[in-house]
Amino acid sequence: MNLNDASSLTPATQPSQNTSFRAPAADGYPLGGFTWRHIRSDPTRPVVIINAATSVRCRHYSRFADYLFANGFDVITYDYRGIGESRRGSLRGFKASWSDWGRLDFEAILQRAQREFPGQPIDVVGHSFGGCAAGLGASGAVIRRLVTVGAQFAYWRDYAASGRWRMVGKWHVVMPLVTALFGYFPGKRLGWLEDTPAGVVRDWSAPTPSYETRPSGRALGELPFARLTAQVLAISITDDPFGTVPAIERLLSYFASSERTHLRIAPDDIGETQVGHFAFFRSEYEDRLWPIALAWLKHGALTPGTPGRRMTARV
Template identity: 75%
Template structure:
């Protein structure tokens, strides 16, 4: 397999946007270290300090366009919405990523933090909510300004500790993500996920964080560096009403994995909702399908109601996982 670093597509080469993206206005935002990030804003014409703005944090190496229909749904239900790509991904990919110094902690402490500050600047006075998918839920705890988050919804959110993977798929996933992915990254200088059809191409620092087999985020390479630099991880800054949604057939988002991440949000009131596909009349959902428009009538209202009220509706499918 060639390791040639595929450059990002120029605007003229890109596929036409999804219909749901037509309401999203593109923007550029500069992070604290000077890196220029790209994303989209769904914004109502008239300002309203009562209207919340939702920042959507993507999963690892998933483009923000994956969440466009969900963003449009939130917009149609009265929210302003910001989607964005982490550095090195999608709208935030600036040429080759072989030499890009980017980690999971950079994606949270720099990129997500930049979005929190953008929301405060561009939509002053409005409540700020966050939806985080997979690593995006972890990123929500890495921003210095986490105390301004009003409500947080995470979906399948964890930081890939291999022993937490679903037992029946654990060794296959370990081989894929903790052996093959870092080996290809060592060979290529980045992970060529796009060629494999697994993920977007991914910076080496992110791969090191993902593949390090430790149960503690502060022992991942970039977490360790952040702890040494600041003396603490900023998860405790988040005091948002937090709903963690997990799907029973998600091999990443097992109860152990979700609870492991939730334990870092020590000052946030937390609810963990566990949903089986059968609870919504489906055979399977998995890790990525929540944000597909097929689930607009069954899964999306759960997140919407939490963002609107901070509560679960009485008829919410699934069960609450008891808090220890």
């Protein structure tokens, strides 16, 4: 199994305690997802929203959501428009972008969490683009704690040097060319992620370093990242070719009003030879990686003995 490759992803089995939901995005588009809710309400119990990576179905995070639920959290997972539970027919000509996924979709789920779990603290876990999406919701000031995993802007110069040109060819040449041919990216057919809207592909493959310079980005002064005052933990893995130190810290620099911690973990820190970009949320890491995120969500701090190295972020 290639743990650096999206083609190795398989949806996790849905645990029995979740229920599906349908909710409108900020512009009315119907989003689908799942909620893990404890029977007894508790205003001190946090609710965690899980933001998926680009074109990874929310079902991939079900085992991790089940783990958080078992450790005392309520949890919401959802798919961005055009993906998984939030797909409606053909993606040919379908309009969606990274900005839509954050500004409209995540924002709607953030508001839903406030309605469905009134008074409860709200935390977010964001994988890859999901960490960027966490900074695009207009209501982001309500987020108490944020854990990101491999979160970055897919800027090609930040890719790991050893595989940079192969990644550029795959994600910045082949993917946009195939998208131009089909009107969307047929990822499932190729074994590369889920089928992906053309606008998202344009954002991903743009050769620019920052979010605001992507096709659907907005001026830096208009972005809501700085509204977050959440305690932010950015987890990166040393063999993640997307999540290099410059890539992680480029995104961290956007959370200018937050307390930020960057934890960099090598596979051998947890007795592995490889982990990569996609494997953190697989159930085999329940005892070795998931407790790091759990401790941050519970206490806003790393526990003694946490594997990895705490970086001095250049942000």
